[in-house]
Amino acid sequence: MELEDLRKKIDQIDSRLVELINERAKVVVDVGKLKRRDGSVPVYAPDRESQVLSKICELNKGPLPDKTLVAVWRELMSGSFFIERPLRISFLGPEGSYSHQASMKKFGQSVDYVPLADIRGVFDEVARGQCDFGMVPVENSSGGGVVETLDAFLETRIMICAEMEMPIHHNLLAKCRLEEIEKIYSKPEVFAQCRNWITENHFEGKIITEASTARAAELAAESEKCAAIGSSLAGRIYGLNVLYEKIEDKPDNVTRFLIISSRDTPKTGDDKTAVVFTTPHKPGALFDVLGVFDKYDINLTRIESRPNKTRNWEYHFFADINGHKTDENIIKALEKLHDRTIQVQILGSFPRYTGEPD
Numbered sequence: 001m002e003l004e005d006l007r008k009k010i011d012q013i014d015s016r017l018v019e020l021i022n023e024r025a026k027v028v029v030d031v032g033k034l035k036r037r038d039g040s041v042p043v044y045a046p047d048r049e050s051q052v053l054s055k056i057c058e059l060n061k062g063p064l065p066d067k068t069l070v071a072v073w074r075e076l077m078s079g080s081f082f083i084e085r086p087l088r089i090s091f092l093g094p095e096g097s098y099s100h101q102a103s104m105k106k107f108g109q110s111v112d113y114v115p116l117a118d119i120r121g122v123f124d125e126v127a128r129g130q131c132d133f134g135m136v137p138v139e140n141s142s143g144g145g146v147v148e149t150l151d152a153f154l155e156t157r158i159m160i161c162a163e164m165e166m167p168i169h170h171n172l173l174a175k176c177r178l179e180e181i182e183k184i185y186s187k188p189e190v191f192a193q194c195r196n197w198i199t200e201n202h203f204e205g206k207i208i209t210e211a212s213t214a215r216a217a218e219l220a221a222e223s224e225k226c227a228a229i230g231s232s233l234a235g236r237i238y239g240l241n242v243l244y245e246k247i248e249d250k251p252d253n254v255t256r257f258l259i260i261s262s263r264d265t266p267k268t269g270d271d272k273t274a275v276v277f278t279t280p281h282k283p284g285a286l287f288d289v290l291g292v293f294d295k296y297d298i299n300l301t302r303i304e305s306r307p308n309k310t311r312n313w314e315y316h317f318f319a320d321i322n323g324h325k326t327d328e329n330i331i332k333a334l335e336k337l338h339d340r341t342i343q344v345q346i347l348g349s350f351p352r353y354t355g356e357p358d
């Protein structure tokens with residue numbers, strides 16, 4: 001077939017696709033009406049999102065890879081939010097931060113984004129109902145737990161409704177060429193994560209620390225001879241070229257993010273539950289609690305402590321367990337925990353993140 005004929009064929013398929021996509025969107029209009037009438041199901045439904053994306057991958061016979069279809073469906077679902085009720089998503093700003101990048105990956109192009117100055121602000125805007133959801137980092141594969149996020153859970157009644165992981169790749173961003181760079185702006189943690197590249201390229205004497213990677217990009221955009229290290233999104237927003245990609249020392253640098261809201265998510269069958277508990281200050285107290293998880297065959301995927309800020313040397317323990325809070329064994333285990341702890345609180349059940357398709 002000639003190129004012209006093949007393009008005609010693509011045009012015909014595109015026009016059918018546009019019709020089909022809008023046929024889907026008309027059903028979403030009705031879903032929106034039902035949700036508004038009923039009020040019990042949120043516009044963003046992580047349990048249903050998981051189901052839709054798994055089904056799409058199951059149906060896909062190629063030649064397109066699953067990741068392409070998942071990206072298309074994420075944007076379709078972003079359009080669904082717009083139809084049902086435009087969502088406001090808060091994140092740790094400024095624009096171009098890695099939290100912004102994670103938010104865009106999750107919620108797509110058709111929602112409103114609200115950058116905030118600190119993580120506590122992200123919690124507060126959701127608590128006040130000014131934002132529907134918030135995106136907060138909770139742990140990094142090399143940097144560990146994000147204490148601001150953990151502490152905010154202790155001080156608010158906000159719940160976790162979903163989780164996601166995002167590889168964190170640092171880029172050298174500038175308007176000038178590599179040889180012309182006189183200063184490089186970024187956050188101290190980012191310089192630490194890119195130490196090898198900085199040394200190998202003799203930039204040790206040219207680094208200047210800033211409060212955020214996005215601020216660094218903003219500064220680099222104001223000068224002809226300055227660069228920043230940050231996200232590719234920051235490069236796009238502030239009009240900088242990516243001179244070098246993936247300059248981090250550890251190529252598998254990943255951050256886990258939580259999507260926070262006023263409620264958690266119904267059971268999907270492959271869920272996690274986050275809890276926080278405080279143990280009494282006596283020998284074997286934590287051992288006792290872990291014994292309960294063992295007794296009810298509950299797999300602990302993470303445990304982390306934070307100091308109890310009112311009494312020295314007492315701790316809150318944040319634990320993630322596999323399963324949903326409505327599962328029989330988790331209900332029983334949490335009942336037992338009430339007798340063995342000073343306090344125990346469920347932070348939410350949500351679909352387990354199973355990775356992005358290849």
Ligand SMILES: O=C(O)C(=O)C[C@]1(C(=O)O)C=C[C@@H](O)C=C1
Pocket residue numbers: 028031041043044045046048049052076077080081084
């Ligand atoms: O099923 C729903 O609850 C919808 O709102 C529809 C839809 C979709 O477009 O498929 C959109 C948003 C939700 O997060 C999940 C699914």
